[in-house]
Amino acid sequence: MSSTLPTPVPAVSPGTEEFWAATAEGKLLLRRCDDCGTPIWYPRPFCPACGSLNTSWFEASGRGTVYTFTVVHRSGVPGYRDALPYVVAYVELDEGPRVMTNIVDCEPDQVKVGMPVRVVFQDTGKGSALYRFQPDPSAGGGG
């Protein structure tokens, strides 16, 4: 990376407090429907698969693969515009959801669709951390 990505502080809304508190402890939580069992993303206390209001947190594996990505060469986003080029991606978690994030600890031109990745937490200093993903050398194969 040309420089370190910024760590903007997430806005915490009702229903997402536990999610962000967990990130500060190095845990990636997902919501799961108590009735139909579907993992839910983005986190919300409602199951869009079946309409249930009964949902609970569980800890995700933090592993997945790159579903798609883009190398950003021009950016107007404060902080990010000083960190060009950087990678925005959707990572498909092993639990199913495809999650928007950044790929870090990897040269942008080395990122590939299908590449195995694992979560890494980057602290915001405000009681939360950003869930970004780095190449996962422990994963076999991939691609």
Added chain:
Amino acid sequence: MSIRGKAFIAGIYEHPLREIPDRSNSQIHAEVAAGALADAGLSFSDVDAYFCDGSAGFGPLSNADYMGLRLTHIDSTETGGSSYVVHVGHAAEAIAAGKCQVALVTLAGRPRSAAMGGGRGGFGDPTPDALFEGLWGMSGAVTGYALAATRHMHEFGTTSEQMAEVKVAASLHAQHNPNAFLREPFTVEQVLDSPMICSPLHRDDCCVVTDGGGAVVVVSPEVARGLNRTSAKVLGHGEAIKHAENGRLDLTYTGAVVSGPRAFEEAGVSHADIDYVSIYDSFTITVIETLEDLGFCEKGTGGRFVLDGTLVAPNGRLPFNTDGGGLCNNHPANRGGMTKVIEAVRQLRGEAHPAVQVPNCTIALAHGTGGSIGARMGSSTLIMGTEDA
């Protein structure tokens, strides 16, 4: 109840300017409204229904007040850039239901001259998705469309050269439009040599950023019969929202897979009947995915489909965006749905530029896209015909 043949587009107007530093949004709304009404041979006092998107002010209240409209029917459906295509469909429904006779639809915005807000729901609250998607350096719409393009290339072998062909076709049309923001023809090499913005999308894969706006007037058959102006008949309409599917999003297709068949069914026409298409072209990849999803080619073959001048008027197999589209002509308020309807009506009236007028253009399709392709988006498809279609 079908809307087929129950409403006509009698007036259109596209603002001629592309940079407007010295007028308010409301003024531009009023200017395009006046232009479209004059085109139809109608006046503000004839208007009994008004349609606008969420950027017009406090819903439809601000502009109804500004323009002094006296209304029996209102609609401020907000689906991003597809809003105005939705509005034409809703106007036709309202007219068919007897709620109104003369419906005015307007769009205006000044992204070139004044910053516009984004990523917010009503009343200043971040939308719930923005809490999780606003952290990663998404730099405008292009980042999301680039994510879709990468995946489309991965799954189907689509290439940057194929995407560039879409820009080339639009530019071949724009050279004939004296108001177009970009009037120089592009080559594939030029597009590929332009600066990379978000891989794989180059600067020239992106639409222009322009101030301005446009308007259309939709009227009842009774009103249309009394006008001296040729109208376009509304034949069918479909609308859809496609979203992230609880995180299982698929960026390789759009809501057109739903809105398209609905419009074709209502219009009672087939793909072979379509003489001209206005395809939303915020980015080159938008056109490729939309053409596939509307069924003009098989899924995944859009990149090959646009080769060999397919989209180039007047002789291509499927002439598109003969005004130069959003890619070269105009993308007012960062939203291209309005100009898509307008150019389709020009084609049906035989009033496109002679160099790009499709001979005997009888049936035309306009498709609008709003939001981020494949991720959280509105799609709307409108099929129109000549008065006797």
